[in-house]
Amino acid sequence: MNDAADPTTPNVTTRIIPGMNCQGCVKRMREAVQSIDPHADVIGTPGEKRLEVASTLSGIELDQVLNEAGYPSTKSLAGDAATAPSDNKAPEASAEQSGGAAGQGKQQRLAIAGMTCASCVKSVQKALERVEGVDTASVNFATHSAQVYGSAGTQALITAVEAAGYRAEPIVDMREAERSRAEQDAKTYQKRLRGSAVSLALALPLMLSMFVYHPHPVGLGRLYWLVIGVLTLGILVFPGRHFFVNAWKNLKHHQANMDTLVAMGTGTAWLYSMAVVLFAPWLPAIAHDIYFEASAMVIGLILLGNAIELRARGRTSNALKRLLDLQSRTARVIRDGQEQEVDIDAVGSGDHVRVRPGERLPVDGQVVEGQSHIDESMLTGEPLPVAKGAGDEVSAGTVNGKGSLIYRATRVGADTRLGQITEQVASAQNSRPPIGELADQVSSVFVPSVMIIAVLTALAWFNLGPAPQVIYMLVTTTTVLIIACPCALGLATPISTMIGIGKAAENGVLVRSGEALQTASKLTTLVVDKTGTLTEGRPSVTDAQVLNGKPEQVMGWVAALERSSEHPLASALVNYAEANGATPLTVEHFDSITGGGVSAQTSDGKVLLLGNARLLTEAGVDLADGQTQARALEEKARTLVYLAVDGKLSALFGISDPLRHDTVAAIKRLQKDGLTIVMLTGDNEHTAKAIAQEVGIDEYRAGLLPEDKHAEIERRQKAGEIVGMVGDGINDAPALARANVGFAIGQGTDVAIESAGITLMRGSLHGVAAAIEISRATLTNIKQNLVGAFGYNVLCIPIAAGVLYPLTGMLLSPMIAGAAMSLSSITVVTNANRLRRRKLLRQENAL
Numbered sequence: 128m129n130d131a132a133d134p135t136t137p138n139v140t141t142r143i144i145p146g147m148n149c150q151g152c153v154k155r156m157r158e159a160v161q162s163i164d165p166h167a168d169v170i171g172t173p174g175e176k177r178l179e180v181a182s183t184l185s186g187i188e189l190d191q192v193l194n195e196a197g198y199p200s201t202k203s204l205a206g207d208a209a210t211a212p213s214d215n216k217a218p219e220a221s222a223e224q225s226g227g228a229a230g231q232g233k234q235q236r237l238a239i240a241g242m243t244c245a246s247c248v249k250s251v252q253k254a255l256e257r258v259e260g261v262d263t264a265s266v267n268f269a270t271h272s273a274q275v276y277g278s279a280g281t282q283a284l285i286t287a288v289e290a291a292g293y294r295a296e297p298i299v300d301m302r303e304a305e306r307s308r309a310e311q312d313a314k315t316y317q318k319r320l321r322g323s324a325v326s327l328a329l330a331l332p333l334m335l336s337m338f339v340y341h342p343h344p345v346g347l348g349r350l351y352w353l354v355i356g357v358l359t360l361g362i363l364v365f366p367g368r369h370f371f372v373n374a375w376k377n378l379k380h381h382q383a384n385m386d387t388l389v390a391m392g393t394g395t396a397w398l399y400s401m402a403v404v405l406f407a408p409w410l411p412a413i414a415h416d417i418y419f420e421a422s423a424m425v426i427g428l429i430l431l432g433n434a435i436e437l438r439a440r441g442r443t444s445n446a447l448k449r450l451l452d453l454q455s456r457t458a459r460v461i462r463d464g465q466e467q468e469v470d471i472d473a474v475g476s477g478d479h480v481r482v483r484p485g486e487r488l489p490v491d492g493q494v495v496e497g498q499s500h501i502d503e504s505m506l507t508g509e510p511l512p513v514a515k516g517a518g519d520e521v522s523a524g525t526v527n528g529k530g531s532l533i534y535r536a537t538r539v540g541a542d543t544r545l546g547q548i549t550e551q552v553a554s555a556q557n558s559r560p561p562i563g564e565l566a567d568q569v570s571s572v573f574v575p576s577v578m579i580i581a582v583l584t585a586l587a588w589f590n591l592g593p594a595p596q597v598i599y600m601l602v603t604t605t606t607v608l609i610i611a612c613p614c615a616l617g618l619a620t621p622i623s624t625m626i627g628i629g630k631a632a633e634n635g636v637l638v639r640s641g642e643a644l645q646t647a648s649k650l651t652t653l654v655v656d657k658t659g660t661l662t663e664g665r666p667s668v669t670d671a672q673v674l675n676g677k678p679e680q681v682m683g684w685v686a687a688l689e690r691s692s693e694h695p696l697a698s699a700l701v702n703y704a705e706a707n708g709a710t711p712l713t714v715e716h717f718d719s720i721t722g723g724g725v726s727a728q729t730s731d732g733k734v735l736l737l738g739n740a741r742l743l744t745e746a747g748v749d750l751a752d753g754q755t756q757a758r759a760l761e762e763k764a765r766t767l768v769y770l771a772v773d774g775k776l777s778a779l780f781g782i783s784d785p786l787r788h789d790t791v792a793a794i795k796r797l798q799k800d801g802l803t804i805v806m807l808t809g810d811n812e813h814t815a816k817a818i819a820q821e822v823g824i825d826e827y828r829a830g831l832l833p834e835d836k837h838a839e840i841e842r843r844q845k846a847g848e849i850v851g852m853v854g855d856g857i858n859d860a861p862a863l864a865r866a867n868v869g870f871a872i873g874q875g876t877d878v879a880i881e882s883a884g885i886t887l888m889r890g891s892l893h894g895v896a897a898a899i900e901i902s903r904a905t906l907t908n909i910k911q912n913l914v915g916a917f918g919y920n921v922l923c924i925p926i927a928a929g930v931l932y933p934l935t936g937m938l939l940s941p942m943i944a945g946a947a948m949s950l951s952s953i954t955v956v957t958n959a960n961r962l963r964r965r966k967l968l969r970q971e972n973a974l
Contacts, residue, residue, distance in 0.1 A: 137166075137181040138180075138183065138186075140180045140182070140189055142177075143177060143178075144176055144193065145262030145277060146199070152198065152642075153170075153171030153178070154867065155197075156171065156178060156198050160182060160189070160193075163184060163188070163192055164183050167181060167182035167183075168180070168182070178200070233278070234275070234276055235274075235281060236297070236298035236304075237281075237288065237295045238271065238304055238307070239251055239271050239273050239288065239293055239295050240293065240295070241292065241293040241373065242266075243384055243614070244268075244570075244574075246382070246384040246573060247268070248266045248567075248570070249570055251266045251273060251288055251293055252264055254291035255273060255275055255287055255288065257287065258277075258279045258284055259279065260283070261279045263275070263277070267556070267621050269621040269622040269625050270308075270556065271308070273295070292373075292376040292377060292382065301447075305451055309448075312440075312441055315437060320431070322426075322427075325427075326362045326367070326430060327424070327427035329420075330427050331424075333355065333419065334420050334942070343407070344403055353404050355419050356397070356400060356401050356404055358423075359419040359423050362422070362423045362426055363422065366430060370393070371386075371390045373386035374391070384574055387574060388574060388578070388611055389426075389608075391608050392606075392609040392941065393426055396418040396419075396421050403417055404417065416598050421941040424941075425609055425941055432949020436614075436618075439956040440618075447549070447556065450545070450548060450552060454524065454546075455489035455523070456470070457470060457471055457489070458489035459482070459483075460479065460480055471540075474490055474539050476536055476539055482532050483531055484499070484527060484531060485527065485528075487527075488522065488525050488526075488527065488534075491521065491538040491539070492520075492534040492537050493520055494518060494520075495517060495534055497531050497533055498515065498517075498532075499515055499531065500512035501527060502528065503522065505524055505525065506545065512528050522544045522545060523538075523543040548632070548888070551886075552629070555628045555641065556629065558640040559641045560620065560624060560641035560906070561641075562909055562910070563620030563624075565913070566616050566913060569917075570617055573616065577607065577611040577924070580928065581608050582604075584603050584928040585604040588603050588604075602940075602941065606927040606944045610923045610947055610948055611924055611948070612916070612920060612951045612952060614951070614952040615916035615951040615955045618955045618956060620909050620912070620913070622956060623912060624644065624909070627644060627902070627904070628641075630901055631898055631901045631902075635887065635894055636894050636897055636898040638885050640884065642884075643884030646868045647868045647899050647902035648902040648903040651802065651848050651849045652802065652848045653797060653802045653804050653850075653852075653853065654807055654839070654843075654851065654852045655804065655805070655807070655824075656859050657808035658855075659854075659890075660853050660872060660892070661786060661787065661790050661892075662784040662790075664784065664890065665695065667699050668702075668781070669782065669783045670765065670781030671780050672756050672778065672779040672780075673778045675752075675775060678707075679708070680712070681777055682708075682709030683712040685700050685703075685737065685770060686709045686711040687711040687714045688714060688717070688725050688735060689701050689704075690711060692719065700737075700768065714729060714735065715730065716728045720738065721832070722809055722833050722835075723738045723742035724738015734771075734773055735770070735772055736748065736771040739768065740811065742769075747774060748771040748774055752776050753776055757779060761811055761812075763783075764818060765783055766783070766810050767779065768782060786822065787890060789893060790892060791821070791823060793895070793896060794822050794823050797895065797899075804825075805826040806827035807828050807839055807862070808828070808829055809830065810829055811830060812829040814829070815827050815828075816829070833861050836852075837862050840865045841865060850866050850867050851867065851868045851899075852866035852868075852869050853871075853887075854869070854872070855871065855872035868885060870895050870898065871886045885898050897967055900967050901965075901967070908958065912958055915951070915955060915958070919951045923944075
């Protein structure tokens with residue numbers, strides 16, 4: 128055996144990629160690898176940060192490609208060998224390494240205080256990314272929080288944020304953090320309202336008095352303006368204090384943000400006005416203009432805008448709040464025969480929990496005593512309560528009906544289904560779609576650019592403007608500084624993303640990331656699996672033909688072969704065998720054949736094959752004995768499963784899996800949304816054709832292996848289609864990972880859910896339609912916000928600089944500039960909140 132692998136033979140290499148958060152990341156890495164090796168196979172598991180690559184690239188070349196793609200790896204798990212002996216212990220070591228690496232890629236959340244605009248977001252993000260051990264960091268202006276992946280310590284992150292001039296504290300309990308944020312926002316809202324009222328109480332009378340009494344700063348008039356100047360200074364020092372404090376902090380850190388612009392604009396106006404009052408006797412009368420009212424008015428209007436924006440922004444996280452509210456604070460636990468109420472954090476796996484009628488279940492578990500009906504609508508959207516008894520699974524957050532239950536806790540805290548849903552929604556709301564990258568790039572240079580424009584404006588008016596040049600220079604420079612609004616840019620993408628993902632969650636759709644949300648809006652083709660997607664996923668055996676052997680023995684082998692499988696067809700066969708009194712026989716050398724079935728040997732050495740026609744045909748089994756029965760069952764749209772013993776056909780089973788009650792309506796709704804629907808199934812041609820015709824699908828392919836589904840999706844992508852895939856089983860995972868967006872049925876396997884970018888908590892395909900409709904509405908909303916934010920600044924800054932003066936002979940007032948700046952942010956938030964009221968295409972409208 129050669130020591131080196133054949134360079135033309137693909138090496139199977141596994142890497143831990145801390146920056147891999149969704150299937151969009153996997154897609155970019157796949158494209159990067161396949162640009163070098165077109166035949167490479169790249170499969171990623173975002174939940175484990177694990178990437179498997181089958182390629183002719185060496186380990187060093189692979190790492191270089193991943194680095195250039197922006198996804199550096201931290202660990203090599205399986206090494207770079209092409210193959211390894213089956214008895215090699217490397218896989219065990221790999222598992223340990225994987226765990227270590229995964230631990231290094233831990234997620235932390237921080238609450239950030241002191242951010243006022245998009246420039247602040249960029250400063251905090253850069254500070255976090257510079258901390259050693261940080262793999263990725265994202266900062267959300269809408270929630271004032273940061274999400275960090277990596278091995279860096281919490282204190283190091285907090286120190287970095289503080290060094291950048293902001294405050295941070297770790298988020299340990301999301302519900303407590305959300306409550307604290309709501310309380311702080313309420314206090315800030317009241318503070319901004321009071322500050323605005325005080326400021327406008329001075330500014331409005333001053334502005335109105337200009338039409339009645341506006342003395343020159345000489346004699347008593349000078350004393351009048353001196354008093355007004357002191358009062359205005361009080362406005363700047365008290366209601367407007369945070370603008371100047373934050374501007375000073377930013378200056379010390381060589382940064383600039385919205386507070387810098389406001390402080391410079393209002394401060395310059397006040398200083399000039401006070402200089403006029405103090406030195407009026409020595410200044411020409413034409414230079415006696417005073418702008419105290421402008422400073423006070425700008426502060427008042429901006430504070431009012433901040434308060435309105437804060438109130439509107441508080442409604443954007445309603446979906447997450449509702450999920451957090453589903454979590455109980457206490458549980459009634461039975462320990463040592465005694466029933467006691469304990470804090471939810473004190474409940475451990477294995478504890479027996481009692482839930483009384485009408486109470487919310489605190490943790491996930493399995494019923495051990497009692498019967499009741501559970502309302503699971505808050506998790507699954509299914510309106511009818513579900514009957515529960517001994518042995519049934521129950522979930523935290525659901526509501527007990529009239530019965531009393533005792534159940535054994537199996538998952539507690541963040542591990543419950545509700546906890547995982549909440550975590551996914553929170554993570555997704557903190558992610559941002561690629562469409563926001565331009566706004567991020569602009570926001571990083573926005574404030575310095577505005578300051579440069581203000582300087583150029585001042586120079587232009589001072590050197591080229593009419594007399595008095597200083598007055599014109601002051602007005603235009605102040606107006607430019609005040610009218611520029613980085614807040615709108617910072618809010619345009621994250622606030623719409625938050626609302627869109629929250630609305631999706633309310634409709635039973637969990638979006639893994641902002642990128643998945645954006646890609647879903649562009650889908651042209653939707654690939655669907657049959658079993659468990661179009662059908663109920665609860666198949667039953669309707670026909671059984673024993674062709675050779677004793678029926679009880681045949682049923683015993685079937686029960687033994689299928690009892691360990693998760694496939695829905697396996698459950699149907701086991702249930703049928705048990706219903707006919709079969710006792711599982713002993714089998715050895717069990718093997719699951721993906722896309723085919725299972726194989727094993729009996730205790731006396733007979734080879735057993737149980738699966739589809741392809742599996743048996745490839746093994747050389749003659750199916751002629753059952754051909755007549757098989758054709759009859761296929762005509763009735765039955766799925767066929769064959770059993771062969773020692774190469775001879777022994778039994779034939781026909782399995783029926785009824786369509787979901789709303790599949791036809793959902794397919795019509797998806798087609799109305801402009802999607803091409805394609806069914807890919809491993810079932811036989813006759814059954815696939817019958818199902819496709821019944822639901823209204825024109826394109827379908829039957830008899831496919833998982834790799835065939837993967838290849839078909841790849842072929843369509845190369846043809847320019849943007850493909851989504853809906854599936855629920857382990858065999859769907861490769862296709863879900865390959866698709867531009869994968870939709871996993873929530874009742875499906877963990878592998879399928881982990882491979883998908885979007886998870887449907889309900890089994891209905893209406894969830895896919897809802898996800899696509901919400902994603903399109905969200906992306907449209909984001910585009911509107913971005914156009915508005917960019918358009919506002921592009922249009923208003925030149926007007927503030929005085930480009931219209933030659934035509935109109937007028938300059939824009941700093942007071943109007945302040946009002947416009949506030950309105951720009953309010954407009955973005957208000958437009959985003961329209962998503963909350965958007966109605967989806969109803970099922971009946973799709974008929």
